[in-house]
Amino acid sequence: MKTRFATMAIAVSMLFSTAANAECAYENTVDVKLLSAAFQAWKAVSEAMAECGNFEAELSQEFQIKQSTGFAANPSLYHIGGVANSSLVPLLNEGTIRPLDDLVAKHGQHLNANQFIRVNGEIVAIAMMVNTQHLMYRDDILSDLAIDIPTTYEQVLEAAEKIKDADVVEYPLGGTWKTTWLEFVNMYLGYGGDFFAAGNQPAINNEKGVAALEMMKKLTAYMDPEYLVSDSTYVQQQFQQGKIAMANLWASRAGAMDDPKESLVVGKVKMAAAPAPEEGGIPAATLWWDGIVIAKNIGDDEAEAAFRVAMEGLDEDMVRANNDIAVWLVPGYQPGPAASGAAATAEAGAKPYPASVAMGLMQTAIANNISDFLNGATDAPRTLADIEAAYLASAKEAGLVK
Numbered sequence: 001m002k003t004r005f006a007t008m009a010i011a012v013s014m015l016f017s018t019a020a021n022a023e024c025a026y027e028n029t030v031d032v033k034l035l036s037a038a039f040q041a042w043k044a045v046s047e048a049m050a051e052c053g054n055f056e057a058e059l060s061q062e063f064q065i066k067q068s069t070g071f072a073a074n075p076s077l078y079h080i081g082g083v084a085n086s087s088l089v090p091l092l093n094e095g096t097i098r099p100l101d102d103l104v105a106k107h108g109q110h111l112n113a114n115q116f117i118r119v120n121g122e123i124v125a126i127a128m129m130v131n132t133q134h135l136m137y138r139d140d141i142l143s144d145l146a147i148d149i150p151t152t153y154e155q156v157l158e159a160a161e162k163i164k165d166a167d168v169v170e171y172p173l174g175g176t177w178k179t180t181w182l183e184f185v186n187m188y189l190g191y192g193g194d195f196f197a198a199g200n201q202p203a204i205n206n207e208k209g210v211a212a213l214e215m216m217k218k219l220t221a222y223m224d225p226e227y228l229v230s231d232s233t234y235v236q237q238q239f240q241q242g243k244i245a246m247a248n249l250w251a252s253r254a255g256a257m258d259d260p261k262e263s264l265v266v267g268k269v270k271m272a273a274a275p276a277p278e279e280g281g282i283p284a285a286t287l288w289w290d291g292i293v294i295a296k297n298i299g300d301d302e303a304e305a306a307f308r309v310a311m312e313g314l315d316e317d318m319v320r321a322n323n324d325i326a327v328w329l330v331p332g333y334q335p336g337p338a339a340s341g342a343a344a345t346a347e348a349g350a351k352p353y354p355a356s357v358a359m360g361l362m363q364t365a366i367a368n369n370i371s372d373f374l375n376g377a378t379d380a381p382r383t384l385a386d387i388e389a390a391y392l393a394s395a396k397e398a399g400l401v402k
Helices: 012-016 040-050 063-072 085-094 101-107 139-144 153-166 177-190 207-220 232-240 251-258 300-313 316-321 337-347 357-374 380-397
Strands: 032-036 055-059 080-084 116-119 122-131 133-138 171-174 244-250 269-272 286-294
Touching (some): 040 055, 040 080, 040 122, 040 251, 080 085, 080 300, 085 122, 085 286, 085 357, 101 122, 122 251, 133 337, 139 153, 153 207, 171 232, 177 207, 244 251, 251 269, 251 337, 269 337
Parallel strands (some): 171 244
Antiparallel strands (some): 133 244
């Protein structure tokens, strides 16, 4: 089941699907293990899976590295994998996950058709939620300072300057810039850029690439100086502790803002569409899905048990109990306030993340070179040239470029 690329687009209409769902009463007797990312939605899903018994969940921010080796083992170290657009591609190309059409036919009748992720006509994953970065902001601070909700990044910079002058938080902005490659991808797509020309040739060393880098550099002036090690959990905690006023943060983190057990800003953080780099442009954000895959290197009986356990985690009861922590594709979801920013981002034209083998090499090249620009060691054109050179070296080695 090898493939060079997989393109998965999530339509805006998927944000609002509902359907009836039969209650799962499966009692599992086979050992089943899940490996997924570590955020609130996966915690809820894994707890629902655990109701079946004989189940173990490993939720880790290093899940993608562990999945590659764990699923390649024979037998696989994991039965169920939690994946997203980009993390699915390596597993496809390594041939370590199985088609799910037969299991869907037997045990997935309650699923919505828009949950099926197909490659070469086969169902290879079941999507459970849509995720995207959207603008989260302190409504009280913007209101007190008479700042309109920013819709462009120039407006974000203007708002950040006013917040800085008012000295009401430690830092006006937060950002998940540990993944600088994603921040660049989002900004570059927002400017309307294309990553590749014909034959997988790189195409980012241009005016749009320069504009994306320069906008990123401007934003860092209003962030914690340690922004290059700031991940989603760090930014979530900055919000919850009242240290920042705005950030483009994942929709899956929105529900945590109103958790009274860990947040000091309950009711104060609101959601809006991710800002666009230019007036009238599309948001600087990408649409992602998260969902499950089943390992190839396990027995058919284990695979069936794992799929049935997964269906318990993706049922209507789980969604009813956790409706507002994600933008679910699972039947029974009713969009609430926490989903408003994600829906607005999608409706404003944000693109799905362009997952492919070539893009995987490109994002590695971006990640390895962009910090030199942000630290002032190189200029934008030199940085983009270095990224293209690094990508070309990897792409030629992989046989993607002649």
